[in-house]
Amino acid sequence: MAEMNSRHVVVVGAGPAGIRAAETLVEHGCQVTLIHEGPAPGGQIYRQQPGGFRRSARTLYGDDADRAVNVHDAAARLIARVAHIPNCTVWNIVDKTLYLLKESGIATLSFDSLVLATGAMDRVLPLPGWTLPGVFSLGGAQIALKHQACAIGGRVAFVGIGPLLYLVAFQYLKAGAGVAGVFDTSGFGTKLAALPRMMSAARYAWRGVRYRRALRRADVPLFEGVRPLRIDGQGSVTALQCRLPNGSTHSVACDAVALGYGLQAESQLAQLAGAQVQFETGQRTWIVRHDGAGRLAPDVYGAGDGIAILGAEAAELTGERAAWSLLQDRGLKPPAARLRHIDRALDRLVRFRTGLDAAFPVPVRQLEEVPDETILCRCETVTVGDARRTIDRFQPRDVNRLKALCRTGMGRCQGRICGLATAELLSQRMGLPIESVGRLRGQSPVKPLPFTLAAKEAEPRIAEEAIRGLAREVAE
Amino acid sequence: MTETVHADVVIVGGGTAGVSSAYHIAQRGKRVVLLERGYTASQASGVNFGGVRTNGRTEGEMPLSLRAKRFWHKLNDYIGDWCDFRISGHLEITHDEKEMQVMEKWSRMAEGHGQVSELLTPRQLRERYPWMSRGIIGGCLVPDDGSANPRLMVPTMALAARRMGADIREHTEVISCEHDGIEFTVATKTGLSVRAPRMVNACGAWSNRIASQFGEEFPIEPITPQMLVSEPVAVKIDPVIDLCLAGRYLYFRQVERGNILFGRGSGKVDLDACRAYVFPVNGFNGSCVATNLIPDLRGLNIIRTWSGIDGAMPDSEPILGFSQTVPNLVHAFGFSGHGFQLGPATGAVVAELVLDGRTATPIEAFRVGRFATAEQPDRKLA
Numbered sequence: 106m107a108e109m110n111s112r113h114v115v116v117v118g119a120g121p122a123g124i125r126a127a128e129t130l131v132e133h134g135c136q137v138t139l140i141h142e143g144p145a146p147g148g149q150i151y152r153q154q155p156g157g158f159r160r161s162a163r164t165l166y167g168d169d170a171d172r173a174v175n176v177h178d179a180a181a182r183l184i185a186r187v188a189h190i191p192n193c194t195v196w197n198i199v200d201k202t203l204y205l206l207k208e209s210g211i212a213t214l215s216f217d218s219l220v221l222a223t224g225a226m227d228r229v230l231p232l233p234g235w236t237l238p239g240v241f242s243l244g245g246a247q248i249a250l251k252h253q254a255c256a257i258g259g260r261v262a263f264v265g266i267g268p269l270l271y272l273v274a275f276q277y278l279k280a281g282a283g284v285a286g287v288f289d290t291s292g293f294g295t296k297l298a299a300l301p302r303m304m305s306a307a308r309y310a311w312r313g314v315r316y317r318r319a320l321r322r323a324d325v326p327l328f329e330g331v332r333p334l335r336i337d338g339q340g341s342v343t344a345l346q347c348r349l350p351n352g353s354t355h356s357v358a359c360d361a362v363a364l365g366y367g368l369q370a371e372s373q374l375a376q377l378a379g380a381q382v383q384f385e386t387g388q389r390t391w392i393v394r395h396d397g398a399g400r401l402a403p404d405v406y407g408a409g410d411g412i413a414i415l416g417a418e419a420a421e422l423t424g425e426r427a428a429w430s431l432l433q434d435r436g437l438k439p440p441a442a443r444l445r446h447i448d449r450a451l452d453r454l455v456r457f458r459t460g461l462d463a464a465f466p467v468p469v470r471q472l473e474e475v476p477d478e479t480i481l482c483r484c485e486t487v488t489v490g491d492a493r494r495t496i497d498r499f500q501p502r503d504v505n506r507l508k509a510l511c512r513t514g515m516g517r518c519q520g521r522i523c524g525l526a527t528a529e530l531l532s533q534r535m536g537l538p539i540e541s542v543g544r545l546r547g548q549s550p551v552k553p554l555p556f557t558l559a560a561k562e563a564e565p566r567i568a569e570e571a572i573r574g575l576a577r578e579v580a581e
Numbered sequence: 582m583t584e585t586v587h588a589d590v591v592i593v594g595g596g597t598a599g600v601s602s603a604y605h606i607a608q609r610g611k612r613v614v615l616l617e618r619g620y621t622a623s624q625a626s627g628v629n630f631g632g633v634r635t636n637g638r639t640e641g642e643m644p645l646s647l648r649a650k651r652f653w654h655k656l657n658d659y660i661g662d663w664c665d666f667r668i669s670g671h672l673e674i675t676h677d678e679k680e681m682q683v684m685e686k687w688s689r690m691a692e693g694h695g696q697v698s699e700l701l702t703p704r705q706l707r708e709r710y711p712w713m714s715r716g717i718i719g720g721c722l723v724p725d726d727g728s729a730n731p732r733l734m735v736p737t738m739a740l741a742a743r744r745m746g747a748d749i750r751e752h753t754e755v756i757s758c759e760h761d762g763i764e765f766t767v768a769t770k771t772g773l774s775v776r777a778p779r780m781v782n783a784c785g786a787w788s789n790r791i792a793s794q795f796g797e798e799f800p801i802e803p804i805t806p807q808m809l810v811s812e813p814v815a816v817k818i819d820p821v822i823d824l825c826l827a828g829r830y831l832y833f834r835q836v837e838r839g840n841i842l843f844g845r846g847s848g849k850v851d852l853d854a855c856r857a858y859v860f861p862v863n864g865f866n867g868s869c870v871a872t873n874l875i876p877d878l879r880g881l882n883i884i885r886t887w888s889g890i891d892g893a894m895p896d897s898e899p900i901l902g903f904s905q906t907v908p909n910l911v912h913a914f915g916f917s918g919h920g921f922q923l924g925p926a927t928g929a930v931v932a933e934l935v936l937d938g939r940t941a942t943p944i945e946a947f948r949v950g951r952f953a954t955a956e957q958p959d960r961k962l963a
Contacts, residue, residue: 197861204861211865485838499736506620509627509732517812517884549859553882556811556868563869564862567827574676574826575716575873 114431115140115203115214116187117195117374118222120148121172121417122409124180125424126220131186133432138188138214140195140205146180148224148409149244150417152252153177165251167276168312172417197549198377201404204549210558218404218431221375222424223411225368228390230472230526231489233479234336235364243365247273256282258361262345264288264333265365266465268313273363274325275316284325285359288347290366290468292330302460305453310460328355332471336362366467368414369525373547375412378405384540387462388414389469390525391544399427406431419454422447469529469539481530482523484516492527496534504528504542517553520545583772586748588612590935591767591777593755593791595619596626597920598913599783600739600749601928602935604660607747609936614775615747616767618754619855622735624785625891626921630808630832630844631731632821633922634671635696636723637687641898641946643694645926648942650725652925659925660741664733665837670820671726674706676716680825684721691723698723712816714874717824728821728834731921738925758794760907779909779935786852786892788900788914795907799915800895800952803850805857805888806918809864812884813839816877824874831870841878843867848888857888893917894952901930901947911935912949 112135116127119141127139139146145153151173154160166173190205197204203219205212227242229235241249241257243265249255250273260283263274274287303310320327330350337344342362347355369390372382380401381394392413393401401407408427409420426447429439477490495501495511504527507513513527514520520527524545532539563571590606592599595617606613621627633653635646657663675681688698701720706713739749750773758767758780765780782791786803818841821834833843846863850856864886872878894900897917904910911934913927920927926942933940 199858199861498740501620503620510736515885517882519885549861549886550883553812553884555880555882556872556878557880559865559868559883560872561869562862562865564866567866568869570827571870571873575714575870 112136112217112435113138113215114218114220115216116220116222117141117203118148118224118409118411119143119146119180119191120150120222120224120409120420121176122411122420122424122427123148123220123222124176124183125421126222126406126408126428127187128179128183129425129428130220130431131183133437135432137186138190139183140190140193140203140214142192142194144191146184146191147173147177149248151176152248154252154254158254160254169417172421176421194552195374196551196554198374206552206554206558211554211562219378219406220427220431221378221401221405221407221411222409222420223371223374225370225410225414226521228366228369228467228525229364229522230366230469231479231481231523232333232335232471232475234338234342236480236483237336237338237342238340239338239342239361240336241361241363243269243273243363244368246363247276250276250280250282254280256280257363258342258359259283260285260359261361261363262286262288262357262359263363264290264345266291266467267365267367268309268461269365271313271316271320275319278320278323278325284320284323285345285357286326286328287320288331288333288345289327289329290331290333290471291465292350295466296329296464299460299464302463303457305460306457309457326357331355332468332474334474367465368410370414371411373519373551375401375405375407376547377549377551378402380405380407382544385413386540387459389467389529389539390414398430399423400430400434415451415454415458419451422451422454426451469533472526472530473533481527482513482516482520484518484522485512487511487513489530492530493534496531500535501531502535502537502542504531504545507531508545514545519548519551583774585774585776586614588614588748588775588777590614590779590781591616591765591775592781592783593758593767594783594785594788594914595621595735595739595749595751596624596783596785597622597735597924598785598916598927598931599781600626600735600742601924602781602783602913602931603747603749603928604738604742604745605928605932606936607742607745609932611936613747614777615749616753616755616769616775617749617751620736620751621739621749622731623889624855625806625889625918626735626785626924627732628808628887628889629731629806629891629921630834630842631728631921632671632832632834633666633729634723634726634821635691635922636671636698636721636726637673637823639898639946640690642923643691643696644943645923645930647694647696648929649923649926652929653727653729653922654725656729660738662733662737664737665730666727667729668725668727669834670722670724671823672701672720672722672820673823674713674717674720675825676718677825678718681719684719688721696723697725710818712818712875712877714876717874722820726821734921735924755791758791760795760910765910779911781911781913781931781935783913783931785914785916786850786890788892788912792904792912795904795910797904797906799900801892801915803852803890804893804918805848805850805890806844807846807848807859807863807867807886807888808842808844809867809883809886810843811841811878812882814841814877814881815839816875818875824870826870831867831874833871841875843871845870850890852890855890857890859886859888891916891918891920899923899927899947900949901927901944902949903934905950905953909935
């Protein structure tokens with residue numbers, strides 16, 4: 106058993122899911138390498154401030170301060186017992202080898218088992234002006250504040266859906282930044298109808314009520330059931346235009362916009378590791394298929410928001426659960442009572458999540474109104490009109506085909522920003538169910554790779570001939 | 582649901598060769614049905630490098646390549662779109678004296694076929710291409726070569742073929758085909774059945790799957806030429822460029838946005854899953870040659886890699902001509918990683934073969950029977 110357990114496990118990601126997975130594995134004798142992109146563990150949700158910053162955990166993480174401190178403490182204990190590789194991006198997986206990108210260069214790392222806890226990122230929907238300087242994703246706006254105590258503007262409009270919308274607006278207010286308003290695309294009635302399901306995690310529902318009350322008390326305008334029409338400005342944001350439920354157009358002066366329509370799993374590595382994805386109807390996004398206990402593919406496990414968007418508390422639980430699955434596959438019997446506890450807690454959070462999804466439907470219909478000249482893929486400067494014309498001409502039924510025909514999703518971000526919006530556009534225009542048009546495939550390198558670092562890894566005989574043959578001076 | 586369609590010609594395979602054949606057959610007013618398992622140009626035809634070159638072609642390929650060139654230069658007239666086709670010139674460069682002699686020889690050969698080319702000295706290279714490393718000792722430029730967007734070319738040609746009446750069925754996988762002495766019957770997974778007196782096998786790397794149903798077998802190997810692309814680069818690189826180094830080519834071109842596409846090496850193929858897998862080491866080797874050749878790349882990123890599956894023959898020449906076992910079956914496959922430019926002429930030749938029984942374009946180098954062994958008689962039909 107000891108020998109089996111000493112085989113090498115790599116955990117990718119050091120948010121709540123990765124930390125809890127690594128912790129459970131180390132406690133049971135596994136030899137673990139913990140890799141993450143940030144300088145310190147914590148992930149995005151519990152991101153630690155840079156050295157020299159002195160804000161308290163309460164200031165940084167609010168109601169989640171205790172959880173954040175617990176995860177940080179667990180990470181601190183863990184680092185002494187694992188091979189810890191911060192500031193490192195995994196950009197490819199081939200068979201049982203990870204390809205790493207560190208500041209010092211490219212390296213490979215083989216694994217016997219892999220736990221992916223790669224987290225999530227914002228979903229955005231294009232509207233005129235969304236690529237103006239001063240428009241940030243909602244999560245990005247929160248990170249700026251949490252990490253480096255920066256506000257994205259002096260007078261910020263918050264646009265989108267979900268509990269994060271009110272939370273970030275509340276955090277900006279508390280930090281002393283100007284909040285121009287909260288523009289929630291979901292109507293009050295929609296939220297009210299979903300309330301019973303949200304009571305399965307009543308403390309989270311109650312928090313939302315508190316944030317709203319605080320914002321109202323500070324005279325921050327809160328709008329519900331709005332449709333954002335455009336962001337105005339020349340070179341920077343000057344105003345946001347919305348249509349209110351009564352049909353009137355409302356304009357608010359602002360110098361920054363935080364835009365977010367929920368989260369999407371960062372599932373590219375899971376796909377490269379052989380996992381399948383499946384459509385999640387409530388969130389209109391793709392999640393990673395697993396066996397109910399975090400098994401994605403042979404010797405590949407997954408946890409946290411990188412698998413399914415359930416939030417930080419669930420991430421700790423799914424991280425531990427994925428670790429137990431791995432240990433079980435290596436012959437260790439997991440404690441039944443603990444697994445039952447995890448499953449019960451997760452059930453409650455999943456119910457809460459379905460309530461949230463019902464309360465904050467992704468307003469994809471607003472794409473129908475977006476003018477042709479609006480940018481869809483900002484990396485490749487593909488407009489919504491380009492995509493519409495391509496769809497009409499070639500009648501593609503798959504988002505990867507549309508990508509091939511009009512370049513949307515081909516740029517630096519590999520379609521992370523425009524992928525879901527492109528799929529919605531295709532589905533609407535062709536009259537196809539959204540799940541049938543698929544999603545952009547994850548491909549290596551999942552993040553950009555510097556030429557010079559790649560060149561260093563060339564085979565010696567090729568490097569030798571390239572340098573000898575190309576770098577010399579030639580007489581004319 | 583079963584459906585039987587009668588046609589003059591049935592084509593299996595919706596890549597460059599198949600779609601171009603459908604185009605030219607439809608242009609002659611004949612009824613043609615094309616069956617494609619996925620989308621048109623799903624594999625190498627749609628995700629290749631996009632080079633449109635005569636430069637460096639073997640003597641055997643020159644007539645076909647030059648015929649294709651005439652089509653390319655009027656692409657918009659023929660298919661109603663330029664598909665990003667640009668006459669930018671194609672330049673072969675080298676750091677090796679022996680390679681230079683090969684280029685000189687090629688240039689003379691090409692001249693005999695009426696293809697103009699220009700041999701460049703180091704000084705000319707430096708004046709025209711200041712971004713290029715000083716190790717390059719010479720090159721051969723074919724000014725009327727260029728590049729096009731492979732993702733658009735074949736799908737656009739398919740639209741043009743459809744406008745002329747070609748029946749192009751995507752997502753229609755062939756499960757069996759047979760010949761009853763008069764007609765071919767091709768059955769598909771969707772229930773569609775096509776009957777036609779003439780048939781074209783244009784299935785690229787999968788072509789043996791059709792050929793073997795008629796007792797033929799070819800030494801075709803799947804290849805997946807690997808591509809990668811940079812972020813937009815400020816330096817301007819006009820021609821499409823090939824450099825042979827350490828026994829393999831690095832080929833590259835810059836697109837309008839400024840990104841540079843590179844190709845080098847071949848990855849791994851899963852023919853059943855229709856997937857091509859990229860080998861990281863090919864990207865490393867390519868990056869090494871590229872950064873030494875184009876110092877301006879330093880500081881920039883690789884943003885994407887990809888590949889598609891093609892079929893390669895042992896002598897790198899395609900198979901193009903009549904089957905040796907069954908009448909009125911034309912094979913057009915095995916383009917060995919350089920069939921994109923040839924595509925328009927390939928289809929024209931296929932149309933002539935199936936409709937007229939012969940073509941004026943010399944295709945001797947692509948003889949169907951050239952790999953036949955003693956056990957497999959060379960001319961069963963003769």
